[in-house]
Amino acid sequence: MITLFRYNWMVRNEWLERCRQIPIEELSRTRIGGAGSILYTFFHILDVEYSWIRAIQGKPDIQVQYENYRTLQQVKELSDCWLQETQSFLQTWSTDSEKETVTVPWLKGSYTQGEILRHVIAHEIHHMGQLSVWARELGIEPVSANVIGRGLFSF
Numbered sequence: 001m002i003t004l005f006r007y008n009w010m011v012r013n014e015w016l017e018r019c020r021q022i023p024i025e026e027l028s029r030t031r032i033g034g035a036g037s038i039l040y041t042f043f044h045i046l047d048v049e050y051s052w053i054r055a056i057q058g059k060p061d062i063q064v065q066y067e068n069y070r071t072l073q074q075v076k077e078l079s080d081c082w083l084q085e086t087q088s089f090l091q092t093w094s095t096d097s098e099k100e101t102v103t104v105p106w107l108k109g110s111y112t113q114g115e116i117l118r119h120v121i122a123h124e125i126h127h128m129g130q131l132s133v134w135a136r137e138l139g140i141e142p143v144s145a146n147v148i149g150r151g152l153f154s155f
Contacts, residue, residue, distance in 0.1 A: 001117055002090050003152050008124040009083060010150060014143040015131055016042065016076050026138060027072060034130035040066060041131060042075045045124050050082045052120050053089055055104045056097075056113050093117075 019027060019038060027039040035044040043066050051061045069075050098114035111119075125145075132142035 001121070002093075004121045004147075005086075005090060005117075007147055007150065007152055008121060008128075010152075011128055011143055011145070012042075012045070012079065012124065015128065016072060016079070018135070018140065018143055019072055021140070022138065024071065028070070031134055033133070034127065038131065038134055039070070039072065039075060041127050042072075042079070043069050045127050046075070046079050046082060048123055049086065049120050051106075052104075052116050053086050055102050056093075056116055057089060061105070 019042075022038065024039075028037050030036050031038070035041040047064060054061060064078075069078055093113070095114075098112065100113050101110040102113060102116060103110045128143070128145065132145070135142045
């Protein structure tokens, strides 16, 4: 499972780099579909990933405000900061935790850790697809969604 997280982080960083060529006005413009704007979509992906990882760890959710991350560089720095904690957690996670349940204040019910981790992976992939649509609308070649050829699997 960590391989798919690594895939998402790799694609995310490629997207953040690709978006450097887009003016801030375009990055911030509200669009049809997705989470709203390109910049907010990145922020939303980070917030969801970090919130769920903290929930699995039994830590409280951190309330961050999008208004404090209004540039691509600020979002990239937030991504890098939270990535370290997420990577550390995932290195200690094992399939023994797969069926352990987690409850969160933002949803009713309880969920297994395995279900949550797969949700976080799928959530980011979903939003990367939205970024691809928006990039094409701006005349920009999307980042490749290929898992193959990224050097993620060693044999």
